[in-house]
Amino acid sequence: MEKRDDRFTKQNLKLLVEGKLDWEEVKKAIRLAPKDADRFWKYLEVLQERVPWKEKMLLRISDHLYIVAKEGGGRVVKCDCGHEFGDYRANWKLSCRIYVRKTREEMAEVVSVEEAVPNPDLVEIREFYCPGCYAQLGVEVVPLGYPVIFEMLPDLDTFYREWLGQPLPDERPDWFQDRTIDMPAQWAKEG
Amino acid sequence: MGIGYQGKTLKEMLAEKDRLIRETGYFYGLEKLELAEEDPAKLTRFHMRLLAGCMSARETAKLISASPAAATMGEFLFEIATPEGDVVSASQGLAGHVLSVPFMVRAMIDLDYEDDPGIKEGDIISNNEPLYGAPHASDCYTFIPVFYEGELIAWTVGMNHISDVGGMLPGNLAGISVNAFTDGWQYPLVKSGENFKQHKWWELLWKTRTRLGTMNILDDKMRVAGAMALHNRISDIVEEFGVDYFMKALREILERERRVLIQRIKSQAVPGIYHLVQFHTVRYKGVTGKLFPNSDRDWLLHMPAELRILPEGKLVLDKEGLTSEADFHINCREAGVRAMASLGTRPMFAYSKTMNTAMMYVLDHEMPPGSMANPQNPFAGTISGLGIMGRYSVPLWNCISQAFFATGFLEEVMPHNPVIVAYGLGGVMADGFRWAGGNLSTVGVQSSAGRPFKDGEPVCVGSANLMTDLGEVEKWEFVEPTQLYIGQKLVPNYCGHGKYRAGLGLGICELVCEPGQHLTLAVFGSASSEVTGAHSGMCGGYPALGPVTYFVHDTNIKEILEKGLPYPTDFVQVREWLKEGKLKAGSVELYHGDTPNVVLKDGDLFVTACMANCGWGDPLEREYDLVEGDVRHGWLTLDVVKGVYGAITDGEGKVKAKESEELRQQMRDRRKERSVDAKDWWKEEREKVLTKQFSEDVYNMYADSSKYEKFRREFVGMWQLPEDYQL
Numbered sequence: 001m002e003k004r005d006d007r008f009t010k011q012n013l014k015l016l017v018e019g020k021l022d023w024e025e026v027k028k029a030i031r032l033a034p035k036d037a038d039r040f041w042k043y044l045e046v047l048q049e050r051v052p053w054k055e056k057m058l059l060r061i062s063d064h065l066y067i068v069a070k071e072g073g074g075r076v077v078k079c080d081c082g083h084e085f086g087d088y089r090a091n092w093k094l095s096c097r098i099y100v101r102k103t104r105e106e107m108a109e110v111v112s113v114e115e116a117v118p119n120p121d122l123v124e125i126r127e128f129y130c131p132g133c134y135a136q137l138g139v140e141v142v143p144l145g146y147p148v149i150f151e152m153l154p155d156l157d158t159f160y161r162e163w164l165g166q167p168l169p170d171e172r173p174d175w176f177q178d179r180t181i182d183m184p185a186q187w188a189k190e191g
Numbered sequence: 192m193g194i195g196y197q198g199k200t201l202k203e204m205l206a207e208k209d210r211l212i213r214e215t216g217y218f219y220g221l222e223k224l225e226l227a228e229e230d231p232a233k234l235t236r237f238h239m240r241l242l243a244g245c246m247s248a249r250e251t252a253k254l255i256s257a258s259p260a261a262a263t264m265g266e267f268l269f270e271i272a273t274p275e276g277d278v279v280s281a282s283q284g285l286a287g288h289v290l291s292v293p294f295m296v297r298a299m300i301d302l303d304y305e306d307d308p309g310i311k312e313g314d315i316i317s318n319n320e321p322l323y324g325a326p327h328a329s330d331c332y333t334f335i336p337v338f339y340e341g342e343l344i345a346w347t348v349g350m351n352h353i354s355d356v357g358g359m360l361p362g363n364l365a366g367i368s369v370n371a372f373t374d375g376w377q378y379p380l381v382k383s384g385e386n387f388k389q390h391k392w393w394e395l396l397w398k399t400r401t402r403l404g405t406m407n408i409l410d411d412k413m414r415v416a417g418a419m420a421l422h423n424r425i426s427d428i429v430e431e432f433g434v435d436y437f438m439k440a441l442r443e444i445l446e447r448e449r450r451v452l453i454q455r456i457k458s459q460a461v462p463g464i465y466h467l468v469q470f471h472t473v474r475y476k477g478v479t480g481k482l483f484p485n486s487d488r489d490w491l492l493h494m495p496a497e498l499r500i501l502p503e504g505k506l507v508l509d510k511e512g513l514t515s516e517a518d519f520h521i522n523c524r525e526a527g528v529r530a531m532a533s534l535g536t537r538p539m540f541a542y543s544k545t546m547n548t549a550m551m552y553v554l555d556h557e558m559p560p561g562s563m564a565n566p567q568n569p570f571a572g573t574i575s576g577l578g579i580m581g582r583y584s585v586p587l588w589n590c591i592s593q594a595f596f597a598t599g600f601l602e603e604v605m606p607h608n609p610v611i612v613a614y615g616l617g618g619v620m621a622d623g624f625r626w627a628g629g630n631l632s633t634v635g636v637q638s639s640a641g642r643p644f645k646d647g648e649p650v651c652v653g654s655a656n657l658m659t660d661l662g663e664v665e666k667w668e669f670v671e672p673t674q675l676y677i678g679q680k681l682v683p684n685y686c687g688h689g690k691y692r693a694g695l696g697l698g699i700c701e702l703v704c705e706p707g708q709h710l711t712l713a714v715f716g717s718a719s720s721e722v723t724g725a726h727s728g729m730c731g732g733y734p735a736l737g738p739v740t741y742f743v744h745d746t747n748i749k750e751i752l753e754k755g756l757p758y759p760t761d762f763v764q765v766r767e768w769l770k771e772g773k774l775k776a777g778s779v780e781l782y783h784g785d786t787p788n789v790v791l792k793d794g795d796l797f798v799t800a801c802m803a804n805c806g807w808g809d810p811l812e813r814e815y816d817l818v819e820g821d822v823r824h825g826w827l828t829l830d831v832v833k834g835v836y837g838a839i840t841d842g843e844g845k846v847k848a849k850e851s852e853e854l855r856q857q858m859r860d861r862r863k864e865r866s867v868d869a870k871d872w873w874k875e876e877r878e879k880v881l882t883k884q885f886s887e888d889v890y891n892m893y894a895d896s897s898k899y900e901k902f903r904r905e906f907v908g909m910w911q912l913p914e915d916y917q918l
């Protein structure tokens with residue numbers, strides 16, 4: 001490991017992740033130029049220390065979700081509660097529990113001024129929950145039938161090799177491929 | 192012999208620049224930054240001299256304007272561009288508009304303006320025509336060429352957003368317009384003046400073709416004065432540094448800035464593919480009627496975005512699937528799309544000492560021909576297209592936020608949904624005086640979204656103008672003499688919820704006073720509360736809420752005021768007062784975005800609100816001390832604190848931790864009970880898609896977007912539809 005860049009310390013990063021860092025210190029981080037070069041590695045350390053499992057984190061993709069390297073091979077999405085969502089190349093939302101708010105009454109529970117409640121003839125509110133801890137991982141306000149939105153498919157091999165200069169051991173040309181459609185295709189086969 | 196640097200024609204200069212970028216990837220082929228390496232301090236001094244010239248032009252010229260949008264909000268910009276049209280430096284102000292200038296200069300060069308009408312010292316060239324690079328007709332640009340010993344070495348540019356553009360509806364951002372003719376007065380790259388003076392006929396056009404001739408003429412003088420001041424400053428700078436240094440330095444600054452942007456992306460983001468979608472409603476049915484039959488319908492707009500962060504650090508914003516162009520007010524041409532989408536890049540990674548067009552070489556756009564972002568009809572209505580295309584800044588704010596969140600640069604994470612309203616109004620006073628006005632106050636500033644470590648804040652982010660400002664109420668009242676502000680305030684509960692919620696949206700309540708013979712008012716909304724802002728908040732937070740507008744007619748508000756009683760000051764209070772019968776009204780109209788032209792009378796109320804941004808994270812994880820702050824300050828009411836956040840408070844707003852924990856567990860249990868596995872949900876939803884159980888607007892949206900192969904493939908794949916499935 002190269003020398004620490006402590007112009008923004010791991011401790012301050014931990015506080016920032018927890019929402020506890022003093023605003024004056026946040027402003028210092030904003031003004032830092034150039035940014036601390038080892039931020040990503042410090043971030044992974046901070047995050048890894050917060051979860052009860054041991055798989056190596058490769059990337060955080062949401063408040064609760066991480067892409068992790070499985071020991072036997074593979075890269076999967078994992079919740080901090082420990083629930084696994086499968087291959088990161090398929091949209092993790094299709095491995096969630098889903099609740100859809102379809103009526104004005106159901107939408108009004110989470111849209112707290114009545115004039116701004118969406119029109120149920122046009123859209124529904126989809127909520128995506130972790131099947132392990134029931135944290136709300138995602139929300140979509142979309143028309144009936146809108147394909148589930150795959151918010152982020154990272155090009156992990158390029159990121160680690162070319163941008164961080166530390167290639168992953170299991171590089172493969174097909175890691176950066178959207179595999180989401182495989183899931184409904186399988187469901188259709190199963191009937 | 193051309194008029195350009197070293198005797199080249201402008202066409203030759205532009206072709207050489209394009210070729211060098213294409214062949215080398217570097218701006219003007221500058222692999223080596225010689226001036227920066229030889230004497231960086233000198234180059235920085237030069238650069239800052241340009242910036243100072245732009246800022247000085249801004250601060251002095253604005254004193255000429257009578258418009259609150261210019262004089263107090265700073266809705267304008269002064270810029271220095273290369274002969275080929277790349278902006279090297281700009282004042283503070285309307286940030287996106289640096290990216291329109293290259294299109295206008297390119298149009299002049301392509302149209303052989305060097306030959307006819309000719310370009311010479313002292314010429315003034317004006318443009319607000321979207322076909323030639325203006326984002327919309329309300330954005331007026333004034334160009335002055337800078338010559339040195341007979342060679343054109345730069346352009347100075349002044350631009351501002353004027354208050355009325357002479358369209359079918361008064362104002363500058365109409366909610367209804369069916370084509371370029373109803374948009375208002377559009378002038379394409381006109382040589383409007385010579386010898387540093389506008390022609391007489393130019394003033395007559397402002398007086399006859401717009402409703403605010405005097406104010407618009409003063410705005411025009413402001414643009415000319417600032418561009419001239421900048422012209423003179425450049426002449427001084429060339430004398431000091433020499434013309435060869437000047438030309439080389441302009442190019443080096445742009446290449447250096449391009450590299451800074453790429454480096455910021457590569458050091459803080461993650462390459463990959465990001466998606467975000469937005470929707471919007473256009474309600475013309477029954478409004479435009481037989482006069483404009485092609486427009487007599489409603490639309491549900493589909494605005495998908497795929498942001499690709501490439502291995503080389505460049506970005507591509509793909510809009511395939513976007514709604515087709517139509518006879519409405521919100522088509523937009525490339526210059527407008529680039530200008531407005533870039534607003535999401537400025538705070539995220541394109542912050543710099545001075546704004547410039549390096550972004551042209553970092554962010555590519557895919558704009559499907561025939562879509563509302565690339566209309567093929569030369570007379571397409573575009574008066575408010577930039578307001579909607581401004582929402583293509585959201586993928587840049589939100590998706591890049593997601594990328595920065597992934598790498599740990601949380602302090603740079605700043606999602607944003609710029610939900611704004613603007614309105615135009617006009618009429619005839621009792622003495623026969625005809626007048627009009629346009630209010631842009633909420634365009635200049637919005638509340639911010641929740642971030643991964645803190646709540647958003649109210650009324651603090653100017654997505655269009657980084658010098659965030661609402662303007663002054665008194666100034667708006669001065670130019671809108673029928674409107675008395677009786678409320679301008681944050682509206683409780685009006686925000687996207689989340690572990691970190693958005694800053695509250697802003698409400699405005701105006702009382703109509705003595706409108707004389709006639710008064711109408713129409714609102715433009717950049718989003719619709721029928722469908723919210725972007726499809727989502729961040730990481731489980733709820734999306735930004737759309738705008739709300741009430742027109743309350745024939746009220747008893749004047750009696751209430753005369754008695755010195757309390758009175759309603761935002762839309763929630765107006766609604767509750769109406770329910771309770773304390774506020775009486777002959778009729779009430781509620782709108783969720785744009786409004787038609789509504790007739791207002793003395794004692795009517797115009798009540799509107801916007802800026803309710805999106806939340807971050809699961810609301811059930813909101814910390815109790817934040818909830819207590821919400822209650823203490825009156826930002827959230829107790830029913831919302833309990834129903835959305837699962838927090839139970841005592842009479843003093845203190846959270847009862849044990850009871851709240853139990854409630855939150857019950858709410859999680861309820862999630863478990865009423866949710867289903869994705870596969871089961873998919874089966875049920877698929878059946879509805881197969882049997883086409885869509886409302887008319889949704890059906891039409893899918894039918895239109897399915898013309899795009901990529902969207903159709905995604906749609907058919909998601910639901911495993913038969914190949915012959917048609918809409």
